[in-house]
Each structure stands twice: as structure tokens, then as C-alpha cells.
Amino acid sequence: MEEDTGAIPRKEDFSSWYNEILWRAEIMDVRYPVKGLYVWYPHGFGIRKRAYAILREIMDRDHAETMFPLLIPKTEFMKEAEHIKGFEDEVYWVTHGGRTELDVPLALRPTSETAIYPMYSLWIRSHTDLPLKLYQIVNTFRYETKHTRPLIRLREITSFKEAHTVHATREEAEAQVEAAIRLYREFYDRIRVPVIVSRRPAWDRFPGADYTVALDTIMPDGKTLQIGTVHMLGDHFSRTYEITYEDVNGEQQYAYQTCYGISERSIAAVISVHGDDKGLVLPPEVAPIEIVIVPIIVGKRRDEVISAARALELELRDAGYTVKVDDRDMRPGAKYYHWEMRGVPLRIEIGPRDIDANTVVAVSRTGRKTTLDRRGVVEGIHSILAEFGEEISEVARRAMADRITTTSSLEETAEALKTGVAVVHWCGSRECAEKIEAVVDAGIIGSEIHSGLITVSDGPCIACGSKGTSALVARTY
Numbered sequence: 173m174e175e176d177t178g179a180i181p182r183k184e185d186f187s188s189w190y191n192e193i194l195w196r197a198e199i200m201d202v203r204y205p206v207k208g209l210y211v212w213y214p215h216g217f218g219i220r221k222r223a224y225a226i227l228r229e230i231m232d233r234d235h236a237e238t239m240f241p242l243l244i245p246k247t248e249f250m251k252e253a254e255h256i257k258g259f260e261d262e263v264y265w266v267t268h269g270g271r272t273e274l275d276v277p278l279a280l281r282p283t284s285e286t287a288i289y290p291m292y293s294l295w296i297r298s299h300t301d302l303p304l305k306l307y308q309i310v311n312t313f314r315y316e317t318k319h320t321r322p323l324i325r326l327r328e329i330t331s332f333k334e335a336h337t338v339h340a341t342r343e344e345a346e347a348q349v350e351a352a353i354r355l356y357r358e359f360y361d362r363i364r365v366p367v368i369v370s371r372r373p374a375w376d377r378f379p380g381a382d383y384t385v386a387l388d389t390i391m392p393d394g395k396t397l398q399i400g401t402v403h404m405l406g407d408h409f410s411r412t413y414e415i416t417y418e419d420v421n422g423e424q425q426y427a428y429q430t431c432y433g434i435s436e437r438s439i440a441a442v443i444s445v446h447g448d449d450k451g452l453v454l455p456p457e458v459a460p461i462e463i464v465i466v467p468i469i470v471g472k473r474r475d476e477v478i479s480a481a482r483a484l485e486l487e488l489r490d491a492g493y494t495v496k497v498d499d500r501d502m503r504p505g506a507k508y509y510h511w512e513m514r515g516v517p518l519r520i521e522i523g524p525r526d527i528d529a530n531t532v533v534a535v536s537r538t539g540r541k542t543t544l545d546r547r548g549v550v551e552g553i554h555s556i557l558a559e560f561g562e563e564i565s566e567v568a569r570r571a572m573a574d575r576i577t578t579t580s581s582l583e584e585t586a587e588a589l590k591t592g593v594a595v596v597h598w599c600g601s602r603e604c605a606e607k608i609e610a611v612v613d614a615g616i617i618g619s620e621i622h623s624g625l626i627t628v629s630d631g632p633c634i635a636c637g638s639k640g641t642s643a644l645v646a647r648t649y
């Protein structure tokens with residue numbers, strides 16, 4: 173990749189900042205010649221790799237990972253009416269194998285219900301087969317007609333984690349919805365992205381679902397990004413795909429299902445929520461390079477400094493950190509710039525003075541400078557990185573809090589939406605949602621809000637005055 177030089181747009185011009193950071197920090201290359209398809213640079217893929225390792229660790233506690241085929245026969249895809257309506261404008265079709273026309277067109281999975289559930293119907297016979305909790309991390313394809321954007325709205329979703337669970341009763345499926353929300357909260361806690369959990373309005377639920385619970389974060393431009401969804405499927409799909417089981421009394425019963433998904437939007441969130449005017453700021457948990465060692469070369473003591481840097485690199489690597497010694501023939505300042513752009517959480521400077529004093533200088537990505545004793549250096553770095561993680565989490569939490577305003581008039585709501593989201597009282601009716609949207613040019617995206625930053629309450633609907641409860645109004649990606 174070409175060496176970067178010059179400043180990037182300020183983060184307050186978020187759209188330009190985001191586009192620029194994708195190539196300056198080597199996240200995704202947008203030059204692939206198919207609209208909505210992008211190429212991971214290794215550095216960006218490294219972030220994904222670490223974030224998804226955390227996601228797998230969480231999922232593998234009580235799910236099994238597997239992989240279903242990409243191609244779905246039209247006969248299966250077209251079985252669930254709601255699902256079809258929701259996806260018929262987005263699905264890609266394969267019609268030929270070579271020059272031979274296929275007798276049954278094949279869909280590229282936009283999501284995998286219609287690939288998985290015919291198999292679930294074969295696999296599930298008895299209540300002893302339940303609960304079944306599988307997930308896969310695959311690419312899925314959606315012919316998005318809205319504005320495509322790397323990591324945010326792709327036509328090939330490269331990192332689609334979809335879980336599909338089957339249960340004996342509705343209550344168990346509802347409990348699984350709550351469990352999935354807890355899993356997602358833990359995931360976003362660990363990659364240090366603040367979220368708001370809410371129930372999507374009925375007209376925004378997943379096609380074929382009873383209801384959808386979503387996790388949103390607020391991006392620097394005040395728009396929300398849906399970074400996870402959990403769907404209660406009830407017995408809609410089990411009736412369509414004949415997923416039945418023999419219960420303890422020998423009766424045939426329809427199963428109850430949930431599904432829940434996360435995509436590379438999780439990476440868009442990490443990048444957007446924590447970045448600054450110098451580039452990426454990566455939580456240590458997802459940083460492909462956690463520590464960069466920059467030897468301060470002074471004349472004749474070059475070899476001594478380089479070997480001290482190498483020794484430190486080995487010690488830190490043995491302690492489990494991903495470390496890099498930057499011994500390129502460049503000014504230290506140019507190196508600082510290079511690694512700050514890529515979001516490396518911690519820089520260690522080591523020069524002749526440090527060797528003589530048996531110390532190193534640790535500088536966190538947010539500029540905190542600490543002189544560490546060379547002897548206890550691993551412990552010192554461990555606590556600096558832990559502190560750094562807490563610091564950027566708190567900054568992100570406060571930034572989100574600053575973008576949430578509780579409002580009680582349409583004018584106040586319109587004002588709040590210029591920089592963030594509004595919390596209003598809403599009666600739950602669609603016509604009031606449309607009345608609100610007509611005035612503030614943003615929709616009701618959620619009710620039953622769960623967030624440490626929002627106090628929910630009852631009160632007169634902002635549009636009609638009848639009994640209402642707290643709901644989220646937001647401009648969205």
C-alpha cells in the first residue's frame with residue numbers, strides 16, 4: 173500500500189472522515205468493480221478476525237457452529253409468504269450452470285432461513301432433539317437499492333453471523349430471545365461499543381417474525397446504526413417447513429424458533445465510535461497490532477537500541493501481546509503518524525536514555541505518557557492497556573449520552589434530531605408514527621427501550637396526547 177501522508181478530514185465531517193479512514197487505515201478497498209462489494213485489506217480483516225473471535229467465544233458457550241449451502245432452490249425460498257415479500261426485491265438469482273439453464277433457479281442466500289429450515293425439518297423428530305441452537309458466519313447477498321456503503325450497507329455481506337434456534341415451546345423461544353440480547357450486549361461491551369436495545373415497530377420487524385428486538389448505536393453524525401437484531405419467529409416457519417417434534421405424550425407439535433444476526437456493521441461501529449482526527453482508535457481487544465515499539469535511533473548506539481527493542485518485543489509477545497518493532501529508516505514522528513492512523517492502542521519509545529535508565533516510555537493512542545521501569549514492563553503495560561480500554565469506553569458512552577435528548581414537543585424533537593436521537597412518548601399507533609415522521613423527517617425506530625442512558629416513562633403521546641410510553645426517534649443508516 174502507498175505510504176500515507178497528509179491529514180485526513182476532521183471527524184466532525186463524519187462521512188468524509190469515514191470514507192478516507194477506510195483506505196488510510198487500510199480497512200477496506202472500495203475499488204472492486206461490483207457495486208456494494210468491497211475488499212478487506214489485511215489490517216481491516218485483522219480487526220474483523222479479533223472481533224469475531226470474541227463473538228465465536230461467546231456463541232460457542234451454548235451454540236454449535238456449522239455451515240449451510242449458499243444456493244437456495246426457488247421452491248424452498250418461495251414457501252414463506254411474509255419472508256418472500258420482505259426479500260423478493262433483494263434476492264440475487266442464479267439461473268445457469270455454465271451454458272445450461274437451470275431447471276430450478278437458485279437464490280444466493282440473503283439470510284439462511286430457507287436453506288436451514290428444510291434441513292431442520294429432517295433433523296428434528298423428538299423433544300429430545302430440542303433445543304437446537306446453531307449458527308454460521310457466512311457471506312450473504314442482498315441487492316440493496318438504498319445507498320451502499322462499506323461495512324454499513326453491502327450487497328455482499330461478508331461477515332454475516334446468523335444464529336437459528338429451535339425450541340419445544342413459545343416460552344422457551346422467548347427466553348432465547350432474551351438470552352440472545354444478553355449475548356449481543358456482552359459482545360458489544362467487550363468490543364467497547366455502547367448500544368441501545370429496543371423493540372422495532374411492527375412494520376419494521378423481520379419478514380416472517382412475530383417481533384424484532386434491535387441493538388442500535390449512535391454514529392458521530394447522530395444517525396443510528398442497527399448493529400444486531402434478534403427475531404422471535406414463533407411457529408410461522410415451523411408450520412411452513414414442517415418442523416415438528418414428538419412431545420413427551422407422543423403427540424406431534426410444531427416447534428418455536430428464533431434467529432439473530434450480526435454483520436460487519438459491528439466493525440463499522442468500532443471504527444466510527446472510537447476514531448479521532450488522527451485516525452483509528454482501536455480497543456485493545458480488537459487491535460490487530462496492540463503495541464508498536466519505536467526505537468529512537470541516536471547515532472552510534474543504533475545497534476544497542478535495536479537489540480533492546482527486539483528483546484522487549486520478545487518479552488511482550490511471550491506475554492501474549494501482538495507487537496511490532498518499527499525499525500524502518502524513518503523519522504520517529506512519521507512512524508507515530510503511521511501507527512496512530514491505524515489505531516494501535518499503545519506505542520513504546522525506547523532510546524539510549526531509556527537503556528541507561530533502564531526504563532521505557534509508553535504512550536497510549538489517546539496521548540497518555542508513562543515512563544515504565546523496564547523490569548516490571550509487562551505488568552505496567554497490562555494496566556495501561558486496561559486503563560486505555562476503560563477510558564475509550566467511557567468517552568464513547570458519554571458521547572452517546574450527549575446525543576440522546578428526551579423531548580416533549582415536535583419542535584424540540586426536530587432540534588434534537590439534528591445531532592442525535594430523541595426519546596418521546598408515543599401511543600404505539602402507526603398513524604402517530606407517520607405524523608411524527610412527517611414533521612421531524614425521522615421515524616420511530618424502537619419502543620420498550622433498554623439502555624443505561626435512557627430513563628423510560630409513561631406520558632401523553634407527542635402526536636395525539638393519548639397514553640404513551642418512551643420511544644426512540646432517529647435518523648438511521
Ligand SMILES: Nc1ncnc2c1ncn2[C@@H]1O[C@H](COS(=O)(=O)NC(=O)[C@@H](N)CS)[C@@H](O)[C@H]1O
Pocket residue numbers: 282283284285314316323324325326327329333334335378398399400401403431432433434435436437
Ligand atoms: N446490507 C447489509 N450490509 C451490512 N449489514 C447488514 C445489511 N443488512 C442487514 N445487515 C445487518 O445484519 C443484521 C441481521 O440482518 S436481519 O435482516 O436484520 N436479520 C436476519 O437476516 C435474520 N435472519 C437474523 S440472522 C442486521 O441487524 C444488520 O445489522
Ligand SMILES: [Zn+2]
Pocket residue numbers: 598599600601604633634635636637638
Ligand atoms: Zn398517538
